[in-house]
Amino acid sequence: MKQIISRISTYIYATVMFVFGIQHFMYADFVATLVPGWIPFHLFWVYLTAVGLLAAAVSIYVNLYAQWGGVY
Helix, strand or coil: CHHHHHHHHHHHHHHHHHHHHHHHHHCHHHHHCCCCCCCCCHHHHHHHHHHHHHHHHHHHHHCCCHHHHCCC
16 A cells, blocks of 8 residues: 555656646746846746756656656
């Protein structure tokens, strides 16, 4: 039972990361306003974060480099 709950929670975690990555792309202009002013290239960091979130979610889904994606 513990393994089933662990697996379900891992997929929920990956799903949330995937949704946040998609939302970074959808609302890039707004999210860029949240980057501190002293950091240049706001949209670059928004897109880089979105790609990182999507890559981490996919790695957790397929269980390939899942530790890099945030699951130990």
